[in-house]
Amino acid sequence: MNLYGISSILTGVTSLSMAVFVYIKGYRNRLARLWSLFAVSAAFYGFGAAMVSYAKDAAKAFFWWQIAYIGIILLPFLFVCLVYEFLGIQHRFFIRLAAFLTLLYLASNFFFKKLFINSCTLYFTEMKWVTPVYFIYPPGPLLIFFIIFTFFGWVIYGHWELLKHYKEITGLKRNQLKYFFIAAALGFAGGGASFLPCFGISFYPIFNFAVPLYFLMMSYAILRYRLLDIRVAITRTGIFVAVYTLVLGAPFLITNWFKGRLVEVFDASWWMIPLGLMATLGTLGPFIYIFLERQAERRLFYEQRRYQETLRQSAREMARIHSLKKLLSLIVHTVTKTVRITHSAIYLFDAKSEQFLLDAGRNLKKGQVTSLTRENPLVFWFETNREPLVYEEIKRKAQENSKIIFTGLEEQMRFLNAAVIVPGFLDRRLIGILVLGDKRFDKVYSSEDLNTFSLLANQAALAIENALLYENMEEQVKKRTEELVTVQKQLIQAEKMATVGTLAGGVAHEINNPLTAILTNVQMLLDSGAIDDKLDKESLELIEQATKRCRTIVRKLMTYAKKPLENAEISAVNLMDMLKSVDSFVGYQLAQDNIKIVIDAPDGDYSVMGNQNELEQVITNIVLNARDAIRQVKNSGDITVSLAKNSEWIKIKIKDEGAGIPKEIMPKIFDPFFTTKDVGRGVGLGLPICQSIVEKHHGSISAQSELNKGSVFTIQLPVKE
Amino acid sequence: MSKNILVIDDDGLVTKSLCDLLTKTGFSADALNNGFDAIDKVKDTHVDLIVVDIRMPGIDGVQTVKKIKEILKAKNKPDIPVIFITGYADSQAAIEAQELGKVILKPFGSKELLDSITEYI
Numbered sequence: 105m106n107l108y109g110i111s112s113i114l115t116g117v118t119s120l121s122m123a124v125f126v127y128i129k130g131y132r133n134r135l136a137r138l139w140s141l142f143a144v145s146a147a148f149y150g151f152g153a154a155m156v157s158y159a160k161d162a163a164k165a166f167f168w169w170q171i172a173y174i175g176i177i178l179l180p181f182l183f184v185c186l187v188y189e190f191l192g193i194q195h196r197f198f199i200r201l202a203a204f205l206t207l208l209y210l211a212s213n214f215f216f217k218k219l220f221i222n223s224c225t226l227y228f229t230e231m232k233w234v235t236p237v238y239f240i241y242p243p244g245p246l247l248i249f250f251i252i253f254t255f256f257g258w259v260i261y262g263h264w265e266l267l268k269h270y271k272e273i274t275g276l277k278r279n280q281l282k283y284f285f286i287a288a289a290l291g292f293a294g295g296g297a298s299f300l301p302c303f304g305i306s307f308y309p310i311f312n313f314a315v316p317l318y319f320l321m322m323s324y325a326i327l328r329y330r331l332l333d334i335r336v337a338i339t340r341t342g343i344f345v346a347v348y349t350l351v352l353g354a355p356f357l358i359t360n361w362f363k364g365r366l367v368e369v370f371d372a373s374w375w376m377i378p379l380g381l382m383a384t385l386g387t388l389g390p391f392i393y394i395f396l397e398r399q400a401e402r403r404l405f406y407e408q409r410r411y412q413e414t415l416r417q418s419a420r421e422m423a424r425i426h427s428l429k430k431l432l433s434l435i436v437h438t439v440t441k442t443v444r445i446t447h448s449a450i451y452l453f454d455a456k457s458e459q460f461l462l463d464a465g466r467n468l469k470k471g472q473v474t475s476l477t478r479e480n481p482l483v484f485w486f487e488t489n490r491e492p493l494v495y496e497e498i499k500r501k502a503q504e505n506s507k508i509i510f511t512g513l514e515e516q517m518r519f520l521n522a523a524v525i526v527p528g529f530l531d532r533r534l535i536g537i538l539v540l541g542d543k544r545f546d547k548v549y550s551s552e553d554l555n556t557f558s559l560l561a562n563q564a565a566l567a568i569e570n571a572l573l574y575e576n577m578e579e580q581v582k583k584r585t586e587e588l589v590t591v592q593k594q595l596i597q598a599e600k601m602a603t604v605g606t607l608a609g610g611v612a613h614e615i616n617n618p619l620t621a622i623l624t625n626v627q628m629l630l631d632s633g634a635i636d637d638k639l640d641k642e643s644l645e646l647i648e649q650a651t652k653r654c655r656t657i658v659r660k661l662m663t664y665a666k667k668p669l670e671n672a673e674i675s676a677v678n679l680m681d682m683l684k685s686v687d688s689f690v691g692y693q694l695a696q697d698n699i700k701i702v703i704d705a706p707d708g709d710y711s712v713m714g715n716q717n718e719l720e721q722v723i724t725n726i727v728l729n730a731r732d733a734i735r736q737v738k739n740s741g742d743i744t745v746s747l748a749k750n751s752e753w754i755k756i757k758i759k760d761e762g763a764g765i766p767k768e769i770m771p772k773i774f775d776p777f778f779t780t781k782d783v784g785r786g787v788g789l790g791l792p793i794c795q796s797i798v799e800k801h802h803g804s805i806s807a808q809s810e811l812n813k814g815s816v817f818t819i820q821l822p823v824k825e
Numbered sequence: 826m827s828k829n830i831l832v833i834d835d836d837g838l839v840t841k842s843l844c845d846l847l848t849k850t851g852f853s854a855d856a857l858n859n860g861f862d863a864i865d866k867v868k869d870t871h872v873d874l875i876v877v878d879i880r881m882p883g884i885d886g887v888q889t890v891k892k893i894k895e896i897l898k899a900k901n902k903p904d905i906p907v908i909f910i911t912g913y914a915d916s917q918a919a920i921e922a923q924e925l926g927k928v929i930l931k932p933f934g935s936k937e938l939l940d941s942i943t944e945y946i
Contacts (some may be wrong), residue, residue, distance in 0.1 A: 621841070651932065
C-alpha cells in the first residue's frame with residue numbers, strides 16, 4: 105500500500121486546488137497571493153513526490169525528486185515571506201539573503217547535483233503492507249545544510265517571530281496567528297519527518313498526511329478568517345477530511361486488501377463491489393458530513409447558542425420596557441455581560457441637535473466620544489449598507505483598497521473604540537448604533553453573532569421608538585393637564601370676577617341711597633347759614649367732599665362691573681372729556697403710588713362715535729397696567745396720554761416708563777387668559793376686552809415695548825363724521 | 826302758597842333727607858315709600874312736582890309715573906312734572922324715564938336737585 109504516494113497525491117490535489125481557489129477569491133490581498141504561491145510550491149512537492157512513489161526505476165525516481173525539490177526548496181522561503189507579511193515586518197536584508205540562498209539551492213538541485221542530490225535508491229523494502237519508495241538519496245553537503253538551517257531553521261525562525269508578536273496582537277488577528285502557527289508547525293513537522301530516511305532513520309513518512317491537512321485548514325482560515333474560531337476551522341476540516349477519506353478511501357482499501365477474496369466470491373464482476381460501495385458512500389457522504397458537523401458544532405457552539413438565545417430573549421423583553429433610560433441600560437448591560445465583551449455603548453439619534461448622542465454605555469473608558477454628527481462617514485455608510493461593520497474587516501479593506509471611504513471608516517471605528525458596530529433601523533431610518541468592544545478571551549465574532557446583533561439592534565430600535573413615544577406621550581399628557589388646570593383656574597377667577605362685579609354693582613347701588621342722604625344733608629347744613637364757626641364749616645365741607653368722592657368711586661365701580669349691554673349707547677364721545685373723566689377716577693388712586701397722568705393734546709376737537717363707558721374702560725385698563733409696570737421699577741413716574749388726529753383717525757397714545765414687555769411675550773398680550781400676573785391678581789381678560797371694544801368701535805389697538813425702558817399703547821379710532 | 830312736592834323712595838333715609846331739604850327751601854314736601862301709595866295720593870291731593878326713585882320693590886318709579894299720568898289724563902287734570910332719581914343711568918327703566926321726565930343720578934347734591942326743581946316750578 106503506497107501510503108506515501110496517497111499522501112503526496114492528496115497534498116498535490118489539496119494544495120493546488122486551494123492555491124487556485126485562494127488566488128481567485130483573494131487576489132487583491134497580498135497575503136492571499138503569497139499563500140497561493142506557497143501552495144503551488146507544495147503542489148510541486150506533492151505531485152513530484154507522488155510520481156516518485158510510483159516510479160518504476162531509480163532514474164525516473166531521481167528525476168521526479170528533482171521536480172519535487174523545487175517545491176521543497178521554495179517552501180521555507182515562502183513561509184518566512186508569509187510570516188513577515190502577516191506580521192507586517194520588513195527585514196529587507198534577510199529577505200534578499202534568503203532569496204539568494206533559495207536560488208542557490210535551486211541551481212544546485214539541477215546543476216550542482218553532487219552538492220545536493222546525486223542519486224536515489226529503493227527503501228522500505230522489508231516493511232509489510234507499505235510499498236517501497238525510492239527514498240534514499242544520500243544527501244550532499246548543501247542538502248544537509250539546507251535541511252538543517254533552511255528547512256528547519258527558517259521555519260523555526262518564522263514560528264519564533266509569530267510567537268514573539270503573539271502578545272502584541274489582539275483580537276481577531278491573534279486568532280489567525282494561533283492557527284497559522286499551529287497549522288504550519290504541524291505541516292512542516294509532518295512533512296519534515298519525510299527527511300528522516302535520508303539520514304538512515306527507518307521511519308516511514310506517514311506523517312506526510314499532515315501536509316494536505318495543513319492546506320485544508322489554512323485555506324479555510326484565510327478565506328473565512330473574518331469570523332472563524334480556530335476550533336471551528338479544525339473541526340470542520342477535520343470532519344471533512346475524515347468523511348471523505350472514508351468515502352473515497354474505503355473502496356480503495358477494500359480493493360487493495362480484499363481483492364483476492366472478492367475475486368474468489370464474485371469472479372469477474374468483483375469490481376462491482378468496490379464501485380457500488382463507492383457510489384453508496386459517495387451519496388451518503390454529504391449527509392454524514394452534515395450530521396457530524398452539526399453534532400460537532402452543537403458541542404462547540406454550546407456557549408455561543410446559549411448567549412444568542414439570551415440575546416433573543418432580551419430582544420423580546422425589551423418591547424415591554426417603557427422607560428428609555430432603563431431600556432438602553434438593559435441593552436448595554438445584557439450585551440456586555442452575555443456576550444462577554446470588554447465594553448459597549450449606544451448612540452441614539454437626537455432630533456433636536458441632529459446628532460447621534462452617547463446615551464448609554466458600559467465599561468467605557470474616559471475619553472469615549474460623546475456624539476456623532478450626521479456627516480460622520482459611519483452614518484453615511486450605514487444608511488446605504490444596512491449591515492454591521494467589523495473593525496478587522498474594515499482595516500483589511502483599508503489596507504488593500506485605495507478607496508478613501510474605508511480609511512475613514514477605520515478611523516471612526518478606532519475613535520469609537522469599536523470592534524463591531526451594529527446599526528439599528530426603524531422604517532429604513534438609522535436611529536442609532538450599538539458599539540461593541542472586543543470579545544473577552546480573544547474570542548472572535550462569528551457571522552451568527554452579527555446576525556443576532558442585527559436582530560437585537562432592530563428589535564431595540566422598535567423598543568426604543570416605543571419608549572420614546574411613551575415618554576413623549578406622558579410628557580404631552582402632563583403638559584396638557586397642566587394647561588387645563590391653568591385654564592380652569594383662570595375660568596374660575598373670571599367667574600369670581602364676574603360675580604364680584606355683579607355683587608359690586610349691587611352693593612354700589614345700595615350705597616347710593618345713604619350717600620344721597622349724607623350729601624343732601626351736608627349741603628343743607630352748609631346752605632342754612634347756621635354754621636358760623638370756621639372750623640365747623642370746614643368740617644362740613646370736608647364731609648361734602650368725601651361724599652362726592654364716594655359718589656365717583658361708586659359710579660365708576662358700577663360702570664366697570666356691569667356687563668356691557670348688547671346695544672349699548674352709541675353717541676358722540678369727546679375723547680378729551682373722556683380722558684379727563686378717567687383721570688378723575690383713577691387720578692387719586694395713582695397719586696397713592698406717586699404716579700400722575702399727564703394729558704398731552706393740542707387743541708382741537710377729538711370726537712368719535714362710540715360708547716363713552718366702554719372707551720373709558722379701555723383707557724382705565726391700560727392706565728392701570730401702566731401703573732403696575734411703573735411700580736415694578738421705580739417709586740414714581742408719569743403716564744403720558746396723548747391725542748393726535750388727522751383727517752381719518754384719532755390716535756390715543758398711553759406711554760409709560762415702566763418695566764416694559766419682553767419680546768417673547770409681545771405677541772401674546774392680547775390673547776385671552778394670557779397674563780403675567782399671579783392668579784388672583786389678574787385674569788388676563790383686560791387687554792383682550794380692550795381689543796374687542798376698540799374693534800367694535802372700528803378702530804385698532806397696538807403696543808410697542810422695550811424691556812426696562814417702557815411701553816406705548818396706541819389706540820386708533822375713526823374720526824366722527 | 827308753597828308748592829307741593831311728592832317724594833317717593835323706598836329708603837327712609839333718602840325721603841327724610843329730601844323732605845327736610847325741600848322744607849328748608851320753602852317747599853311743602855310729602856314722603857311716601859311706595860308707588861301704590863303715591864298713585865292713591867295723587868288722586869285726591871294736589872301735587873306740583875314728583876320726585877321719585879326708579880328702583881323700588883313692588884312697582885318701580887317708571888310704572889308709578891305712567892300710572893299717575895294715566896289717571897291725570899283720565900281725570901283731565903294737568904300733568905305733573907317728574908324728576909326721577911336713580912343709581913343706574915343706563916338701565917332700561919332709566920332710559921324710559923328720560924321720556925317721562927328728568928333723570929338725576931344718585932347721589933346728588935342739594936344744589937343739583939333744587940336747580941332741577943326750579944326748572945319746573
